[in-house]
Amino acid sequence: MLYAGYQGLDDFIAPFRMAALHGLTFMPRLAGPFAQLSRHNAAALEMVSRFRLSHERPAFGITxxxxxxxxxxxxxxxxxxxxxxxxxxxxxxxxxxxxxxxxxxxxxxxxxxxxxxxxxxxxxxxxxxxxxxxxxxxxxxxxxxxxxxxxxxxxxxxxxxxxxxxxxxxxxxxxxxxxxxxxxxxxxxxxxxxxxxxxxxxxxxxxxxxxxxxxLADEKPLDWFERNVIATVPLRYAGAGRRVYPGFVQLTAFMSMNMERHRAQHKRLYDHLAAGETEEARKVKEFYDEYFAVLDxxxxxxxxxxxxxxxxxxxxxxxxxxxxxxxxxxxxxxxxxxxxxxxxxxxxxxxxxxxxxxxxxxxxxxxxxxxxxxxxxxxxxxxxxxxxxxxxxxxxxxxxxxx
The missing domain is CATH 3.40.50.1820 (Alpha/Beta hydrolase fold, catalytic domain)
Structure with a gap:
């Protein structure tokens, strides 16, 4: 049920991400007194489009x-x-x-x-x-x-x-x-x-x-981990039926240790996007593109x-x-x-x-x-x-x- 619940939530949010991406593509770039409003709208749409985890390995990018x-x-x-x-x-x-x-x-x-x-x-x-x-x-x-x-x-x-x-x-x-x-x-x-x-x-x-x-590892018995954080891979994937510790569970645990820091970083990302500070925004995005790429x-x-x-x-x-x-x-x-x-x-x-x-x-x-x-x-x-x-x-x- 754990994996099915995560997958169902991700499937539910997917159309909103797609709509945000289309909005970014077709949104007019306003000038003059409306330019700031345009950047804020674009920043909000980009933040929505990024609300996802990746389950594929990113590129090392070493050329x-x-x-x-x-x-x-x-x-x-x-x-x-x-x-x-x-x-x-x-x-x-x-x-x-x-x-x-x-x-x-x-x-x-x-x-x-x-x-x-x-x-x-x-x-x-x-x-x-x-x-x-x-x-x-x-x-x-x-x-x-x-x-x-x-x-x-x-x-x-x-x-x-x-x-x-x-x-x-x-x-x-x-x-x-x-x-x-x-x-x-x-x-x-x-x-x-x-x-x-x-x-x-x-x-x-x-x-x-x-x-x-x-x-945290020592205070709970092994059967607690088996009952609460182990899930079965859904049918849509090649590993269907395999029992796994999902990467999204590990990421949640990592983020909960420093939640305020991650909130502040995403607020920072929005501010950089709204201000048109593309280089500063790129650095934050690159970190989270890697951080939000998870494997089971x-x-x-x-x-x-x-x-x-x-x-x-x-x-x-x-x-x-x-x-x-x-x-x-x-x-x-x-x-x-x-x-x-x-x-x-x-x-x-x-x-x-x-x-x-x-x-x-x-x-x-x-x-x-x-x-x-x-x-x-x-x-x-x-x-x-x-x-x-x-x-x-x-x-x-x-x-x-x-x-």
């Missing part, structure tokens, strides 16, 4: 990047296509090889394009790949299940596709799966085991400095994430298993470790990511480094000015040191 002292073209290529995600390669038109980096994107209600800024900065000095996850409602039920261990399996398969000598950078939620994958590969002496592993703002051990997000998670991935990562902290307690075998981060001996945390992160508390250093007990001290960026929140760890100017140089130097 060129600065490499050394010149701009070089970039094209996206699918290096490997699997049922629940693809390995996306940002190929630069250059002759000189660059260190290969796999970015593991969060599977938490948004598409991998949320990391477009992360990728664009990394591309300056690296050959970049990313885990490009598919919307679970578009994956046929016949494709089977996709849980936490399947994410680990995909990371291993992607690293094998990239080949020996790569590096891995985990962002947020999948830091656990990235660490588990490297531990399994290290124990198996897999030739594609990465040279370095960077973990950024991830819940390796949620028992350290618990946040509101951790408390499989039921098993969502429930297992809550149980195994947020409730039981299995990796930190030594209870995490992969395909029936215990995962031992102590098996990591040659993959350098860098952890990055934000001092104002209200999603992943201080110490939750750096806990990886204790788990990787066999790594020699010169292969470990921790960076605390005191003046950023969660998103600022991997996007924005601080990431570009202060955090990225640390990441680049770690990768370079292991080349």
């Amino acid at each position: 060129t990047v600065r490499d050394g002292n010149r701009d070089v073209p970039v094209r996206e290529e699918v290096a490997l296509d699997l049922p629940f995600g693809q390995l996306l390669h940002f190929r630069k038109e250059i002759d000189t090889p660059r260190p290969k980096v796999l970015v593991t994107a969060p599977l938490s209600g948004h598409f991998a394009t949320l990391l477009a800024g992360t990728v664009k900065v990394l591309l300056r000095d690296h050959d970049v790949y990313i885990t490009d996850w598919k919307n679970a409602r578009d994956v046929p039920k016949a494709a089977g299940a996709f849980g936490v261990e399947d994410y680990v399996a995909y990371v291993i398969r992607f690293l094998e596709e990239i080949g020996p000598g790569a590096h891995i950078l985990g962002v947020c939620q999948p830091c656990v799966q990235a660490l588990a994958a490297v531990a399994v590969m290290s124990e198996d002496r897999n030739p594609a085991t990465p040279l370095s592993m960077t973990l950024m703002a991830g819940p390796v051990d949620v028992r350290e400095s618990p946040t509101t997000v951790n408390a 998670l499989t039921e098993e991935f969502y429930i297992e994430t809550i149980e195994r990562i947020f409730k039981k902290a299995e990796l930190a307690t030594g209870a995490f298993t992969y395909r029936g075998r215990k995962v031992n981060p102590g098996a990591i001996r040659h993959t350098a470790l860098l952890t990055v945390e934000g001092g104002r992160d209200d999603i992943c508390g201080l110490g939750q990511t750096s806990a990886a250093h204790d788990l990787c007990s066999s790594l020699r001290p010169h292969l470990k480094r921790h960076h605390l960026q005191a003046n950023v929140g969660h998103y600022g760890v991997f996007n924005g000015r601080r990431w570009e100017n202060e955090i990225y140089p640390v990441v680049r130097n770690m990768i370079l040191a292991m080349e």
Whole structure:
């Protein structure tokens, strides 16, 4: 009923959005004393037309990047296509090889394009790949299940596709799966085991400095989540019948944490549109075009994430298993470790990511480094000015040191 209710509401509002778009197309642009009225009317119509969520991945929009002292073209290529995600390669038109980096994107209600800024900065000095996850409602039920261990399996398969000598950078939620994958590969002496592993703002051990997000996951039993936030994909989609945690539910949860800020931003957008300030309006619209693009998670991935990562902290307690075998981060001996945390992160508390250093007990001290960026929140760890100017140089130097 949850998904059907959302879909019914969206279908009801759709004609009003369409009417607003037509109104924008045919509305006369008035001059003189009526110009201000015209802009206000156009702003109102545009706000109505934008009252929707997207369930398709936006474009990364990376067509060129600065490499050394010149701009070089970039094209996206699918290096490997699997049922629940693809390995996306940002190929630069250059002759000189660059260190290969796999970015593991969060599977938490948004598409991998949320990391477009992360990728664009990394591309300056690296050959970049990313885990490009598919919307679970578009994956046929016949494709089977996709849980936490399947994410680990995909990371291993992607690293094998990239080949020996790569590096891995985990962002947020999948830091656990990235660490588990490297531990399994290290124990198996897999030739594609990465040279370095960077973990950024991830819940390796949620028992350290618990946040509101951790408390919400911990205070309710698993069956509450199964009853209240899991829904069945409607018949109109390829994944009909699949049980999912809908992206629109996750977005609602995110927005409720900072509702006043989002209201203020939309008021700002209306004011920019009404004043004809197109560049300022464009920046706000671009952010929300990405933020309102949501994807559904499989039921098993969502429930297992809550149980195994947020409730039981299995990796930190030594209870995490992969395909029936215990995962031992102590098996990591040659993959350098860098952890990055934000001092104002209200999603992943201080110490939750750096806990990886204790788990990787066999790594020699010169292969470990921790960076605390005191003046950023969660998103600022991997996007924005601080990431570009202060955090990225640390990441680049770690990768370079292991080349």
